[in-house]
Amino acid sequence: MFKQYIGWRFVLATIAVLIIGTTIWFVSNLSRKIQEEERKKVATWVEANRELLQTDSDVNLNLAVDIVTNNTTIPLILTDEAGKILDSRNLDSTRIAREPHYLEEQLKTFKKQHPPFIMEVDARQNLYNYIYYGDSLILRQIRYYPYIQLIVVALFIGLVLFALSSTNRATQNQVWVGLAKETAHQLGTPLSSMEAWLEILKDNESNATIVSELSKDVDRLKLITERFSKIGSVPQLEEVDIVAQVNNMVAYIRKRAPQKVTITSTCKEEELTAMISPPLFDWVVENLLKNALDAMEGKGKIEVSIENHPTYVTIDIADTGKGIPKMNFEKVFKPGFSTKKRGWGLGLSLARRIIEEYHRGRLYVKSSELNKGTVFRILLRK
Structure with a gap:
């Protein structure tokens, strides 16, 4: 059981997971370092502003001015104690002018991202401003x-x-x-x-x-040979009466079915035409009928129903056999899948390919119930 997972697919997936895991770990660490560096930059910016506000002399404040003006990446919003926005920096000026509530929305986001810095404006009057900041574009x-x-x-x-x-x-x-x-x-x-x-x-x-x-028997072998010879090549489709085509195959299988099996075919229309390749289409119907016989193990009933629709024709083949579990509705069409003791599990796979690739129709399990029977549906475009 374990061996089926040890292969190139498993190795490829493992390498991909390791690459992604390593990248996420590395980027997470890098993000934390950049975030800490940005916090330090904002703290330095706040300190430089404080120096500019509190210095009355002609002391050389070039360094403080440089620190304040050189911040061009970290978005900032300055508010008073009441939360009124006083100023902003490094935000989209176009959106500020066009959207009245843009700054308020950014302020809410910044409050969720980082705690604010408190800057003393006037110690005598006990006035403070709050500086909120967000993540820079590079960090995001x-x-x-x-x-x-x-x-x-x-x-x-x-x-x-x-x-x-x-x-x-x-x-x-x-x-x-x-x-x-x-x-x-x-x-x-x-x-x-x-x-x-x-x-x-x-x-x-x-x-x-x-x-x-x-x-x-010779004619039968010639038909089988013709079918095999057509596999792999694009068949010539011709307009054929589906009712007559299906009934001929039903009659052929009926003669070879056990006596306790009843096979019927019904259609409200006397004639329905569709574009098919008769030898390949017969192969599909024969395969479905034989599968139905195998599922019933010698006794039961097979009902073939042909219905006319505005743009397509459906052929339902229903049996009273052992049924198919719902989880196997698609698996029965996989090459090699078989519930029989003998057989290669290719019949339904080839049948679906003939209907879907050559006739541009559909073949699927319409319904099935364990120990009650199964219905296969062929859908042909007109």
Whole structure:
């Protein structure tokens, strides 16, 4: 169980988590240091202002003036004891002029971010001003950087996984297409030989019954060969009566179904046409009917319902078998997934591909209930 997680995906995800974790830790420490430095700068700025306010002599105050004027990054708001805004610095002047409550909103934000500095204005009158400050643009950018990096890394990993998944899927498709075409090619030689033997058997009238049954089997093998040969290539769609096409396949399966299984087909319309590839479409219907037979284990009922809609046609194949758990509604279409003791788990996967990729329709589990049955739906655009 543990081995399935030890692979390149797990390693890639672990490295990404370590990078993000290290970055967040480093940036958090850096943010705290910058925040502390900004607090010291504001404290120095406040002290310089205090010196300017309290000095009456002609003492050289160039240093204090430089400190006050050189703060161009940290936003500040000066208020009196009553909370009235007296001045501001390093805030958006355009928004101050355009938005009447901009400074009040910034003041509320600053109060939440940092405690204010108190500056004595007049000791005799006991007057004080309060200086509130916020985070500089650089500090805010540094704080957001890990999250931006997280999004970028996540997108990069997603693109890598998608590319690798697409490559693997394309490789698998090439393997299955090659296998299907090779199977069709290998079946061609014995089929030609069987057709020749049938011609010889036809010369003897006593073999009429044998010839008839063998001809059906040969025609069946030729149909299967044609289906395999069409996999991987774009099929030629033609306008076909869906009702007749489905009923022919139902009749074929009915003859081969156990006696205790009843198969019915209903449609309110006598004829419904849609663009399909008859050999591939028959394969899908046959596969669904055979799966229904397997699910019922020799007894039950299969109902095939064809319905006409304004822009599409639906074919529902309902059985009274053992049902499918809801968690497996999508898994049954995955290659290799099978509940049978024998089988490769490719039937439904190929069926969905035929309907969705070649016919631009849909194939899905409409409903299912354990020990009561399942309904598969084919949806074809008109």
